[in-house]
Amino acid sequence: MNRTGDGRMRRRTFFKVAAGSAAAAALPWAHLVRAAAAGAAAAGQADAGRRPNIVFILADDLGYADVGCYGQQRIKTPSIDRLAAEGMRFTDFYAGGCVCIPSRSCLMQGLHSGHTRHHGSNSHVPLEDSDLTVAEVLRDAGYTTACLGKWALGDDLQGPGAAHKQGWDYYFGEPNQTTVHSYYLPHMWEFDRDGSVSGLPPDKEMRKVPLPGNEGGGRKEYSHDKLAEKALAYLDARAAGLATASPLRAGPKPFFLYVPFTIPHADFEAPSDEPYSREDWPETERIYAAMITRMDADIGRIMARLKERGLDENTLVIFTSDNGPTNGKDHKAAFFSSAGPLRGLKASLYEGGIRVPFVARWPGKVAPGATCRTALAFWDFLPTAAELAGAAAPANLDGISFVPALLGRPQPEHEFLYWESPRQRAVRVGRFKAILSGADLKVEGLYDLAADLGEQTDVASAHADIAQKARAFALAAGSRPAEPALPDAAPRQTKPKAKAEKN
Numbered sequence: 001m002n003r004t005g006d007g008r009m010r011r012r013t014f015f016k017v018a019a020g021s022a023a024a025a026a027l028p029w030a031h032l033v034r035a036a037a038a039g040a041a042a043a044g045q046a047d048a049g050r051r052p053n054i055v056f057i058l059a060d061d062l063g064y065a066d067v068g069c070y071g072q073q074r075i076k077t078p079s080i081d082r083l084a085a086e087g088m089r090f091t092d093f094y095a096g097g098c099v100c101i102p103s104r105s106c107l108m109q110g111l112h113s114g115h116t117r118h119h120g121s122n123s124h125v126p127l128e129d130s131d132l133t134v135a136e137v138l139r140d141a142g143y144t145t146a147c148l149g150k151w152a153l154g155d156d157l158q159g160p161g162a163a164h165k166q167g168w169d170y171y172f173g174e175p176n177q178t179t180v181h182s183y184y185l186p187h188m189w190e191f192d193r194d195g196s197v198s199g200l201p202p203d204k205e206m207r208k209v210p211l212p213g214n215e216g217g218g219r220k221e222y223s224h225d226k227l228a229e230k231a232l233a234y235l236d237a238r239a240a241g242l243a244t245a246s247p248l249r250a251g252p253k254p255f256f257l258y259v260p261f262t263i264p265h266a267d268f269e270a271p272s273d274e275p276y277s278r279e280d281w282p283e284t285e286r287i288y289a290a291m292i293t294r295m296d297a298d299i300g301r302i303m304a305r306l307k308e309r310g311l312d313e314n315t316l317v318i319f320t321s322d323n324g325p326t327n328g329k330d331h332k333a334a335f336f337s338s339a340g341p342l343r344g345l346k347a348s349l350y351e352g353g354i355r356v357p358f359v360a361r362w363p364g365k366v367a368p369g370a371t372c373r374t375a376l377a378f379w380d381f382l383p384t385a386a387e388l389a390g391a392a393a394p395a396n397l398d399g400i401s402f403v404p405a406l407l408g409r410p411q412p413e414h415e416f417l418y419w420e421s422p423r424q425r426a427v428r429v430g431r432f433k434a435i436l437s438g439a440d441l442k443v444e445g446l447y448d449l450a451a452d453l454g455e456q457t458d459v460a461s462a463h464a465d466i467a468q469k470a471r472a473f474a475l476a477a478g479s480r481p482a483e484p485a486l487p488d489a490a491p492r493q494t495k496p497k498a499k500a501e502k503n
């Protein structure tokens, strides 16, 4: 029996039965859980006023120290820094994996990479209908959902992994994990289940949206800008829904807006290298910095629009990245010290590959300027979102809700955190982190992150008990370790490979 597939079915079945039970009894909107159980629509307008909207912005290959609030000195990120100043900064938050697809798979499903379909591989394996996503959990709890950007978990527009078949009511972007890495796409794709954003008749399938300025190799329409514009349009549409909703009608619903931007993933291209045009840096580094600052400005616009539309006070905004930084053609992660003090880059399970910036702002709920040092990970987002929505978390998740941390209450901790890649496994136990390899999961090294954030000194012999404990967790948590990793799919476009981690 395939443990993962079986587990997925059980989770989905359990959720359908349990959604709406009193999982969120400690929260002020617990009574709405009962309303949701009687029918999500019945919760009506009160929902939008009490359950928070959620905006989750995901950067791509952005390093732990690529933003000012995590130590970046030269790349300007005032909007992200403001999010941190007005909210909470997490020092020990981890991505789901060290490359794009497995990381997003963990984020969407509340599972670590031992239990997702992708494990640690970047192969283009789509989600199946039996996979339960956070979008489905929130939609079933009465939210309206939108994904703008790099979906990456279903390239086939008609297949079961397609975004509109995995819980998203609205989608705009390029779902293909490889194609999306061009910033001058000839077209993008849109799906608007009720037509409320596009103003067009409701869609049943993805609709192609041509970008005429990029036809024939043209470079007039920067794809990222289209995502940012759609994010603002989406907020406008939600605000309009709030304004026109009648207490006699169902809705308005709270919303979940997921914005997986592609910046600063290669290709390194931008309409301008401002505000760095006069810096004496290699051209690609000016572009890299300009891409991040451009995304930051768009995050500022999203925050301003939330405020203008009266949505700001009841919206949790999260910003993070899907994995660590990488070297590329003419780009060196070391140029901006993108990984900061951390060892390793994208594609490595050392901290630089998986520890990411993570900030959360929620006025009146998250204390301004707060810091959370608890070790948490992408698979904690689904149970967190479920709790915020007043829904029961599905069974058999690996994640735990970090709502307590957000609210400044004692945060339960993981017994361990676990990651897979084709070459390594990693386990964090308390302040220790083990790197394992080979079919027998040999402990390559054990590091005391409290004393040695850069993972330079192997303390496995001094802490043999911890090393063995970590190995036992990996053996129990992992996908079949003796089985060879799935091969990565051949990319359709050239993209720079991460430099192999030394040692």
Ligand SMILES: [Ca+2]
Pocket (backbone or CB within 6 Å): 060, 061, 099, 100, 265, 322, 323
């Ligand atoms: Ca990535």
